[in-house]
Amino acid sequence: MRVLVTGAAGFIGFNVSRHLLARGDTVLGIDSLNDYYDVTLKHARLAELATLGDGFAFKQVDFSDHVALDAALDGEAFDRIVHLGAQAGVRYSIENPRAYLQANLAGHLNMIEVARHRQVEHMVYASSSSVYGGNDTLPFRVEDRVDQPLSLYAATKKADELMSETYAHLYRIPLTGLRFFTVYGPWGRPDMAMWLFTKAIFDGRPINVFGEGNMRRDFTYIDDIVAGIIACVDNPPADDGALKAGGSISPHRIYNIGNSRSEDLGEMISLIEQACGHPAERRLLPMQPGDVRDTFADISAIQRDLGYEPRTTIAEGVPRFVQWYRDYHGLEHQA
Template sequence: MRVLVTGAAGFIGFHVSRHLLARGNTVLGIDSLNDYYDIALKQARLAELGKLGGRFAFKQVDFSNHVALEAALDGEDFDRIVHLGAQAGVRYSIENPRAYLQANLAGHLNMIEIGRNRRVEHLVYASSSSVYGGNDALPFRVEDRVDHPLSLYAATKKADELMSETYAHLYRIPQTGLRFFTVYGPWGRPDMAMWLFTKAIFDGQPIKVFGEGRMRRDFTYIDDIVAGVVACLDNPPADDGVVKAGGSISPHRIYNIGNNRSEDLGEMIALIEQACGRPAERRMLPMQPGDVRDTFADIGAIQRDLGYEPRTSIVDGVPLFVNWYREYHGLATRSW
């Protein structure tokens, strides 16, 4: 099986590509390599993928530009698509909203058009737990209404789900949308809290704790995310008229992928402190615009349909991230 992976130089795209290659698939990765965060990190991920043999090919292209995308994919064959590329980040969507319009709306349309024209067997795409917005009922279920996004990022991800539903209805393209919950782990993103906290502690700087520290997150280790993505990729939804997870009667389903636990932000910080070997100076700040105070994934649908079970708690996962961070930046095992 040859799989097209968008965002292959990104955090989740890199790990999914590596897993697919390790099990014998062929991967065509695309990524624009934009400068939202350090391009050197993205290039380092690509270098790691390049070490895994000749079954990985990469093309730098902006998938939100349909002319460039179609030119880059001309003559390329692939059976399935894992669409993980996007403009990420809740807070950045307030500063630069047009980047989200282009990457997440035009880009998603371009990818499902590719899926339609190529008659792919399955298109798996990244949504986000952010779509739950101001919902108060926990845990978040795929059956819940998601009509009140708190950020433009969340609104674009909800729009992606709606576009995919339309294409599944009109063209019967099998699709699976995945609402990821606070993904972390080695090779993670520098704009995420776990990276920011770890960097600040090693640099001897205070950490910014938003929401006065009274926030909870369903932290999901990257290996558990990959397991869910691949399980979905291998099992396209049937076009049988039966109601799918998320409510569609077309070959389109929506799943939460989380750890099925809501952890206190303070507990995550304490685990980082322990792994770093130094306490953090905490600067308590109010909630940021667009942020959600609590997240908690109900994963019953993907458990029922695909047998998905997360395996990594933050007690185990946080030290794995910190140890990778230390190694990646060449830091001593214990500096204090």
């Protein structure tokens, strides 16, 4: 099949595109290539995809601009959509709220409008574990209330879920929302803690550890995330009128997609130190606005429905990321 992937130059979008191409699908990737983080990395990902044969086509377009989006997609055919493009970052949303209004709200509406008018077979879209906000009951369950967002980013992701539910109900569009937990691995994002810590250690600088180091995260390796996304792409929710999780009767489902383990932040830092071969000077700082102290995914729904089973522990995944980081930056001599 041909799949439209938004955010194709991003961390998860790149890896999903690579997997789809490897199994013989064709991919139309779109991305605005904005400068939220180093665009060089985005171009490097696209260059990597271009080496995988002629099954990948790319168009630079901002999907929050519906006129530009319609023009870019004019004459293009695709069967399913994986909508991963968004303005990411909890902390950035506090400083730049309008970027989230545009990308995550207008942009998401534009993509479900594309799904509606093209009558696509299925659209899988990115939500976030951030929607759980002030929830202090662990693990986070998809049935939990999510009406206490602690950041604008979280609020926009919850709004995306609500818009999707409306469209699935009104137009019977099969939609699947995935609440990602902390995703890491090769080709990851430079604004994420694992990259920031690794870079600081190699640069000989202290690392900033927020929450006084007393934080836990459900770290999920990129290959496990991709496996879950692909399983969803291949299995659209049935529109049979039966009650779904959460009481919905629309062809719309929401899953947690995580590692189903809540790991101590200090343990993750220790694994980075070991992989780098250098200890870190840890600068303990208070919690930042919008952050939550703990995340932990209950993945029973996606396990039950799709057989999703994450396989990679942080003891395996962190060294793989650090090795990739060395290779990408030419740091092998520091081993």
